[in-house]
Structure formats: C-alpha cells, structure tokens
Amino acid sequence: MKDVFETIFCLHERKQQKDLKRKWARWSALFTGQPVNNVKCYFGEKVALYYLWLGWYTKLLVPAAALGIIVFLYGLAFFNTNPLIQEVCNSSIIMCPRCDNRCAVWQLSDTCFYAKVSHLFDNEGTVAFAMFMAIWATLFLELWKRHRARHVSQWKVYDWCEEEEELILKIVNDPDCTPKQFRHSYMRNTLVLILLMLIIGLTQALVVFRVVAAPMMSEGSLEFFKDHANTVAMMLGAVLHYVTIQIMTRVNRWVSLKLCDIEKTNSLAATERSFTVKMFTFQFFTLFSSLFYVAFFLGRINGHPGNYLRIARWRLEECHPSGCLTDLFIQMAVIMLLKQTINNIFEFTCGHCYRKACRDEQGCVEPCDICKLRDWLRNYHLANTDAFSLFNEFLEMVIQFSFTTIFVAAFPLAPLLALINNIFEIRLDAIKMVQLERRLVPKKTNDIGVWTKVLEVIGVLAVIANGLVIGVSSDFIPRLVYQYRYGPCFVCIVSHHVSVLKDFQMNQMRTENGVTVTQCSYRDYRSDEDYTLTSQFWLVLAVRFAFVILFEHVVVVCKFIAAWFVPNNPIQVKNDRLHDKLARLKEELR
Structure with missing residues (x-):
C-alpha cells in the first residue's frame, strides 16, 4: 500500500501551548521578558538558545542604537550652519x-540638499562611533558567552x-555498528572553490547593471533620467540588489x-556545520558584493572628464555628486528597510494563509468530528517545519548583524x-512557532554552534x-588634511578638492540657461x-592609509583587551562545574 501516511510531525500540547501563548507568543508581550526556561522545556535547548541569543543581541543593541542616534543628531544640529x-x-x-x-554643465550648489544629508552620517562623530561598534561587537560576543554559560x-x-x-543512538540501534570515517579530498575542496567563485561571479551582475545603467539613462530621451541618472541608477541598483538576494538565496541553498x-x-x-559555513559564505558575497563595490571601487578607477576609463565602450560609473559615501548610505538604507520589512510581512502572512488554505481545502462536508478540528487535524493544518x-531564523539575524557592524560608519x-x-x-x-507552525522536534545542545565563529569573523571584518570606509570612502581625511595643512581658511576646502578642466567639448560647455562657460x-x-x-593627492593618500593602519591597530588592541577583560564563564558557573566534577569523580572511585 502506498500513500497511507502523508506526513509525520510532533503535536502541540494544548496546555503548554496556551501557557506559552499567554506569557510569550502574543503582541501585547512586546516589551516583556522571555520565559526561556519554558521555551526550553517545550521546544528543547536548541530553540531556547536561539531566543536567548536573539534577546541578548536585542538588549545589547540599545546602547549602540542610542549612540547612533546621537551621531545622527550631531549632524542634524549643524544641518544648516556647518561651514562646509x-x-x-x-x-x-x-x-x-x-x-x-x-x-x-551644472552648479555645485545643486547638490546642497545631498551635502546636508551627507553630513548627517559623515561627520566628526562617525569615527568614534565606528570604533565603538567594533569594540561593541567583541563585548557582545564575550558577554553572550557568559550569558550562555550561565x-x-x-x-x-x-x-x-x-x-x-x-x-550513542547508533549503538542503541546496532551494538555492532562502526562510525563513519573522516575523509578529505582535494578534489572536493577544489570543486567548492570553483562553485564559490561562480556564485561570486553571478552576484557581480548587479555591479555590471550599475556600470551600464547610469550612462544609458543619462543619454536617454527622458529629461528626468538625464538630470538624475546617478541617483536613479543608484536607487534601481539597491532595489535590484534586494531582488537578487531573494533569487540567489534559493540558488545558494541548493548549491x-x-x-x-x-x-x-x-x-x-x-553536516550542519559544513552547510552553515557554505550557506553563509554564499549569502555574504551575494549581499555584500555590491556594497563593497560602492564603498571602495565606485568612482575611483573611472579616470577624469575628457579621459574616462571605458569597458566595452561603457564609461565606468561615477560617485554621487555629493560624494561616494552618499551612494553607500542610500544603498544600505534601501536594502535594510526592504529586507527587514518585507521579510517580516511575508513570514507573518504566509503562516495565516497556509493555515486558511488547508482548512478551505479540507472543508466541512458534514457535521462530524472533523469540523471540530481535533488536535491532530488542527496540527495538520499548521505550516510545515x-x-x-531554525537555520533560516539564525541566518536572517546573523546577516542583519553583518549589516549593523560592517558598514556602520556609512549608516549610523x-x-x-x-x-x-x-x-x-x-x-x-x-x-509563528507556537500558533502558526507545527511543533519543532525538541533537540538538545549547549551552544549556537558554528554561528559563534561566524560572528567572530564578522567582528574582524567590521574593523x-x-x-577603510572612514579612511578611503568618506571625506573625513581630506577635510582633516586641509584643516591642519592648508588652513586656516576652513571654508575653502571645497574649492581645494576640485580640479579645473579647460578643453572639454564645447557643445557641452553650456549651462541649462544657455550661458557658455x-x-x-x-x-x-x-x-x-x-x-x-x-x-595634495599623494599627501591625502598617505594620510588615508596611515589612518586606516592606525585605526585598525588601535581597535584590534581594544578588542583583545575587551576579550581578555571579560571572562567567558562566570565564577559561579566555574565553581558549580568544579563541584560537579568532584562529585562525579568520587562516585566513580567508590
């Protein structure tokens, strides 16, 4: 006989389910603590550690968000009075x-609004905030290890x-079983590297779009595209980046x-560790390839007016007229808002729609016990797990942690x-877990696994x-060099940072009003x-690299000090483990 059983799943226990719903799984409990011990008893340690980590991460975001608001308000306070x-x-x-x-040709004053917006995140407080966030990432991990250990x-x-x-499970099922042997193959490792490079290459399609879209729109017939080619290409690039993320996520999982x-x-x-590392690596390059291009390559290898660098007759894209950091800021804002908002709406509505669709499909053909939806049928109608x-939830939050730390200097x-x-x-x-989805199989664990190593790597990348964002992408270093080397005329920095071209094409040397320059x-x-x-270029370049080296060494030293200062295990936990070991050894030696 075939198709006797459709599926196998754990049933929700009505009493504990209602208790969790009352204490935890409801919107009215938005600002209350989590009953982690209850979650552990119902879903197992693996799920409980996810919520324990997520709650700790959210709590530690409070000081980071507060300081980010202060940096933003600092720029807002000088929105109209800053000399620059x-x-x-x-x-x-x-x-x-x-x-x-x-x-x-166009007036520099046309970028007045963007210059004001740029100052909101590219100001003197950005450097201190970036250093704080790098140290914050280390403290977060060290304090999390203590919180987990407890x-x-x-x-x-x-x-x-x-x-x-x-x-142990293998021995119980088969006392004569033999464990799988460890294997290593250079051929398999080579295949992994080839596929990794293929995935990275696919993500560069977005970069190609940005390179081609700006000149195509600027030379188009629509006046709006001509005047706002860089901005439109940048916004479309950010939206296309989000669409690329959704498509490549499925490709990355399959690979x-x-x-x-x-x-x-x-x-x-x-297998779980290997899959986690591969999936995160693929997702990281999918998400951040475009951002790394915007942050460190956009507008720096395209030549200058009259002698632009071209690839297959297409001129390379330039930075936004108000500066390269504006591109990165807008790209980050669009992606974070789209990704988080749309994902949450999608997750929440899908569970309701799936349950309603299942009920409609079952129908009520007669007034029998099926219409009363017994526990097994009620659970059957829930979304499958x-x-x-749980991996998807972890991946979503770790990717968010990457956005929050790696380019925080461009988006406080x-x-x-x-x-x-x-x-x-x-x-x-x-x-979702308590009301909309079938119950996860409880699993035991004592850590979040390889995700801890992933978070440590992200912390290093953030430094x-x-x-590099502050030293290379922003105008912080040119302003600093001018102030202390070519000052005291601080309000002359803009004219100091531009060069003059005298032999451009004459048919383009007219203003919008028809005046020839x-x-x-x-x-x-x-x-x-x-x-x-x-x-001046070589001086600014030397100071940029000196700043990057100094910044990274200072922050890395601070990270090591923070990691040393905060022990991984609380003293109480160490003493409890010592007493447990002593009791176990006494029992074994009897």
Missing part, C-alpha cells in the same frame, strides 16, 4: 557634465556533546546542499533599525571595513595644465 555645507550651498563653481553627450549550566548540558549522542552531499561528512553535526526552520542608524526590527522579530518568531571643475586632485596628480 554653507560653502557647497553658496558655491558658484561650475561642474563638468555627468555624461558624455547632451549633458550640460543558562546551559543551569540546564545541566554544559558538557553535552552532539557527536557523542549520535554515536550548499549539493556540496554537503559531495563531502560525505561523518555525522549530522558535521523542517531542519531549515543601522543599529536603531536592527533594534526596532528585533523587538518585533522576537514576538513574530514566537507567534577592516569601517576603517570656458572651464568646468570636477572632484579630484589634478593639475590644471597636464591633468597629472598633484602633491
């Missing part, structure tokens, strides 16, 4: 056309080993599963958005990326005669 903004808004500098054909010690699973439990099948790991725990249910409000999202995310996930300017440090790089 005043110089841009009152400038009479004529800038060179943004495209090759049919584009007119709970797993209370749950009596501190010394529990997943691989040993798998071996990761196939690679795990090829590897033939010796245990389920090893599998091994990826990222911790605030993450905090607001997580306050709702905790209750949303709780409602490197934020140092003899020269135009562009953002660079080049000679007005032969367009070679000036001594």
